[in-house]
Amino acid sequence: MAGATESIHGMWSSRIMFILAATGSAVGLGNIWKFPYITGENGGGAFVLVYLGCVVLIGIPIMMAEVLLGREGRQSPINTMLALAERSGRSRHWQLLGWVGALAGFLILSYYGVIAGWAMAYVFKTGSGALVGADAGVAEGLFSAFTGNVWEVLFWQVVFMCLTIFIVARGVGQGLEMAVKYLMPALFVLLLVLVGYATTTGHFGEGLAFLFDFNFGKLTWEAVLVAMGHAFFTLSLGMATMMAYGSYMPRESSILGTVAIIAVLDTVVALLAGMAIFPVVFANGLEGSAGPGLMFITLPLAFGKMGAAGQFFGTVFFVLVSFAAITSAISLVEPAAAWAVEKFKITRVRAAVTIGAIAWLLGLGTVFSSNIWVDVFFLGERNFFDSVDFLTAQFMLPLGGMLISLFAGWFLDRQIPRDQMSETHPLLFNAWVFAARFIAPVAVFIVFVMALF
Numbered sequence: 040m041a042g043a044t045e046s047i048h049g050m051w052s053s054r055i056m057f058i059l060a061a062t063g064s065a066v067g068l069g070n071i072w073k074f075p076y077i078t079g080e081n082g083g084g085a086f087v088l089v090y091l092g093c094v095v096l097i098g099i100p101i102m103m104a105e106v107l108l109g110r111e112g113r114q115s116p117i118n119t120m121l122a123l124a125e126r127s128g129r130s131r132h133w134q135l136l137g138w139v140g141a142l143a144g145f146l147i148l149s150y151y152g153v154i155a156g157w158a159m160a161y162v163f164k165t166g167s168g169a170l171v172g173a174d175a176g177v178a179e180g181l182f183s184a185f186t187g188n189v190w191e192v193l194f195w196q197v198v199f200m201c202l203t204i205f206i207v208a209r210g211v212g213q214g215l216e217m218a219v220k221y222l223m224p225a226l227f228v229l230l231l232v233l234v235g236y237a238t239t240t241g242h243f244g245e246g247l248a249f250l251f252d253f254n255f256g257k258l259t260w261e262a263v264l265v266a267m268g269h270a271f272f273t274l275s276l277g278m279a280t281m282m283a284y285g286s287y288m289p290r291e292s293s294i295l296g297t298v299a300i301i302a303v304l305d306t307v308v309a310l311l312a313g314m315a316i317f318p319v320v321f322a323n324g325l326e327g328s329a330g331p332g333l334m335f336i337t338l339p340l341a342f343g344k345m346g347a348a349g350q351f352f353g354t355v356f357f358v359l360v361s362f363a364a365i366t367s368a369i370s371l372v373e374p375a376a377a378w379a380v381e382k383f384k385i386t387r388v389r390a391a392v393t394i395g396a397i398a399w400l401l402g403l404g405t406v407f408s409s410n411i412w413v414d415v416f417f418l419g420e421r422n423f424f425d426s427v428d429f430l431t432a433q434f435m436l437p438l439g440g441m442l443i444s445l446f447a448g449w450f451l452d453r454q455i456p457r458d459q460m461s462e463t464h465p466l467l468f469n470a471w472v473f474a475a476r477f478i479a480p481v482a483v484f485i486v487f488v489m490a491l492f
């Protein structure tokens with residue numbers, strides 16, 4: 040039996056729509072908020088190079104595998120894995136991959152909603168002018184006062200989660216299409232404005248050197264694991280998001296070409312964010328290793344120095360970051376939502392509300408992480424937020440990605456990838472097969488083992 044040509048959940052109207060949606064999923068807090076702060080914590084240069092290497096050697100082949108499986112299965116990831124495993128004469132247990140993915144989606148969404156809430160709060164903080172002319176002390180003070188206030192953080196988390204649920208419930212239609220079509224390019228332009236400002240700080244060279252001077256002496260295996268985990272996180276891989284999105288992708292589009300575009304756009308946005316943030320860090324005597332608050336302290340400082348124009352740009356910037364976060368958040372819900380609709384024959388609205396409510400509840404742990412639970416540790420020395428982040432980005436996503444790659448490379452009926460990528464040059468196709476069978480899974484395995492011991 041050949042794969043279905045359409046999914047019951049709907050279809051992207053064109054290849055461009057798929058690119059926009061998948062880029063919307065990939066580009067999010069991971070690029071603008073997380074990439075700079077983990078780069079700062081892990082010493083820059085060498086860390087960035089490892090991350091880039093992982094995107095190319097592990098990320099791209101795995102994203103291709105996910106899209107291909109999804110487009111062949113045309114169902115929620117759980118049922119797609121089940122159906123494809125059966126068709127290939129393999130164990131039904133492969134569907135576990137879909138389950139782990141859905142679980143990772145809940146966990147990531149739980150803290151994603153909180154940080155996205157911070158970004159929404161900052162729309163109003165920059166808009167009010169409170170940060171015009173601010174120095175480092177003021178920006179830091181404002182951030183810690185805000186995150187230290189449970190009620191304020193909770194309020195914005197609720198607002199963000201409601202918006203996300205609303206959009207998922209409506210289905211991936213007009214609203215989302217508009218958001219990615221206009222707001223993503225706008226975000227890109229504003230990032231360029233910020234990089235432009237960064238060149239005037241007198242510390243641009245220092246920022247660039249921090250990002251790109253490849254000093255491997257400082258690099259630990261733990262940092263390599265963080266970099267690899269981030270490649271998964273930022274490309275939305277390892278939890279079947281791209282499988283779910285791929286299931287709505289029209290048959291004609293080339294998988295390799297499409298995936299390459301998404302990976303390039305995602306990487307460019309992350310590098311621009313780094314180039315905007317680090318010069319400001321050095322110019323103001325801040326610490327690059329400031330942690331999750333890095334973006335919320337540095338960028339308001341940069342905007343603050345631009346006077347009234349900065350107040351305007353700052354407000355717009357945080358609006359755009361919030362949108363980038365929404366287009367990612369909905370993709371965290373999609374795999375579980377599609378499954379719930381298939382399994383229980385419920386409406387998308389009920390599925391979205393239920394899933395969103397569970398993620399919201401879990402997210403309370405992250406809300407508390409910056410105030411009443413600052414000193415409460417879960418996994419090792421990690422607070423709740425760090426524990427969930429560690430468990431997902433550094434464990435569940437790479438593991439899920441490795442298994443997806445192994446399944447597509449070794450266990451899937453050989454004819455399926457050939458058909459799905461029939462337009463791809465045989466050389467490139469074979470390169471993908473090799474990467475999916477060997478490079479990606481072996482690389483993940485080595486990093487796991489080295490980081491563990």
Ligand code: PHE
Pocket residue numbers: 064065066067068069070147271272273274275276278280367368370371
């Ligand atoms: N890629 C998103 C980001 O960088 C986060 C994400 C991870 C979304 C996994 C979906 C799945 O912000």
